[in-house]
Amino acid sequence: MGIEVVVEGLTKSFGKQSIWRDVSLTLPAGEVSVMLGPSGTGKTVFLKSLIGLLKPEQGRVLINGVDMVNSPERDIYETRKLFGLMFQDGALFGSMSLFDNIAFPLREHTRKKESEIRRIVMERIEVVGLLGAEGKLPGEISGGMRKRAGLARALVLDPQIILCDEPDSGLDPVRTAYISQLLIDLNAQLDATMLIVTHNLDIAATVPDNMGMLFLRELVTFGPREVLLTSDEPVVSQFLGGRREGPIGMSEEKDAATLAAEADAASASVPAAPRVIVPQLEPSPGLPPRQAVARRRKRVMGMIDTLPPAARSAIRDTYAKSAEAATLPMPAAGSGA
Numbered sequence: 391m392g393i394e395v396v397v398e399g400l401t402k403s404f405g406k407q408s409i410w411r412d413v414s415l416t417l418p419a420g421e422v423s424v425m426l427g428p429s430g431t432g433k434t435v436f437l438k439s440l441i442g443l444l445k446p447e448q449g450r451v452l453i454n455g456v457d458m459v460n461s462p463e464r465d466i467y468e469t470r471k472l473f474g475l476m477f478q479d480g481a482l483f484g485s486m487s488l489f490d491n492i493a494f495p496l497r498e499h500t501r502k503k504e505s506e507i508r509r510i511v512m513e514r515i516e517v518v519g520l521l522g523a524e525g526k527l528p529g530e531i532s533g534g535m536r537k538r539a540g541l542a543r544a545l546v547l548d549p550q551i552i553l554c555d556e557p558d559s560g561l562d563p564v565r566t567a568y569i570s571q572l573l574i575d576l577n578a579q580l581d582a583t584m585l586i587v588t589h590n591l592d593i594a595a596t597v598p599d600n601m602g603m604l605f606l607r608e609l610v611t612f613g614p615r616e617v618l619l620t621s622d623e624p625v626v627s628q629f630l631g632g633r634r635e636g637p638i639g640m641s642e643e644k645d646a647a648t649l650a651a652e653a654d655a656a657s658a659s660v661p662a663a664p665r666v667i668v669p670q671l672e673p674s675p676g677l678p679p680r681q682a683v684a685r686r687r688k689r690v691m692g693m694i695d696t697l698p699p700a701a702r703s704a705i706r707d708t709y710a711k712s713a714e715a716a717t718l719p720m721p722a723a724g725s726g727a
């Protein structure tokens with residue numbers, strides 16, 4: 391099973407530029423979480439801080455008792471081996487075949503024989519649907535294939551924590567839907583803790599168990615997906631609605647006068663449509679169910695009284711529907727259902 395990641399009071403700046411302050415959250419073991427946020431809010435910096443590649447000035451990131459901020463470098467290096475990382479552009483070596491790219495961490499970090507490396511690499515290549523392309527160079531394949539190769543490489547060391555930085559960037563909506571399904575399938579197969587950074591609203595709506603959002607140097611919220619999806623925080627509604635009206639501006643947050651003018655204009659216009667919570671993706675047929683589902687249900691029901699009323703009723707609704715679905719008779723074989 392994946393490992394819990396506990397973030398406490400994390401604060402990061404570069405010189406005088408504050409990136410975010412006092413970020414605290416827990417990535418529950420084996421669950422899928424998504425971090426949203428407008429461009430430049432420090433999502434990638436957050437991922438790099440979790441693995442100890444960047445050093446926040448304050449706070450802790452606890453993984454199996456090791457603090458990725460303050461522990462000795464040797465412990466941080468060892469703990470980093472628990473992670474699989476998928477960067478925005480796949481971060482592949484241009485002069486190496488996909489096979490060699492994916493084999494790279496095994497050749498660097500283990501003493502496995504070439505025959506064993508071949509077995510693992512081909513297994514991962516199959517999982518991400520790239521069988522037949524292993525001999526190609528990164529420059530000879532599409533952006534979507536490069537992403538999947540990056541994901542295969544993130545998986546070769548059997549990670550218990552997987553971090554994906556914008557797995558959708560540069561992909562069309564169909565390829566993004568495939569990536570979403572792949573992420574859920576991986577979670578069903580590996581039961582790893584996953585954190586996905588994205589701007590993509592389809593991934594956000596269908597993939598995670600938990601969601602958070604960074605804005606204006608703070609963590610606006612983090613918790614069960616229903617909390618963010620029903621939130622009426624202006625920044626959350628603006629982001630989820632993909633609207634210009636709201637606190638997020640083109641490059642910076644908007645000033646008070648602009649916001650007041652927008653509020654006046656909005657009160658005279660048609661109200662925004664209520665948000666609908668779409669069901670989370672299920673693993674593909676033939677795969678095991680996600681073990682995280684039962685754990686998450688127990689965890690969320692244990693904290694339900696602490697959640698806002700809209701999230702509470704959305705969670706109860708979701709679980710009532712899944713109970714209903716579980717009691718429905720299975721469609722007869724060959725019924726075409």
Ligand SMILES: Nc1ncnc2c1ncn2[C@@H]1O[C@H](COP(=O)(O)OP(=O)(O)OP(=O)(O)O)[C@@H](O)[C@H]1O
Pocket residue numbers: 404409427428429430431432433434435436
């Ligand atoms: N090593 C670094 N040194 C100095 N500044 C940095 C460094 N890394 C990131 N930054 C700055 O930190 C801020 C946040 O960057 P980051 O890439 O984390 O944003 P993001 O939320 O991931 O953006 P996007 O969604 O556009 O990828 C930016 O202003 C960036 O210039």
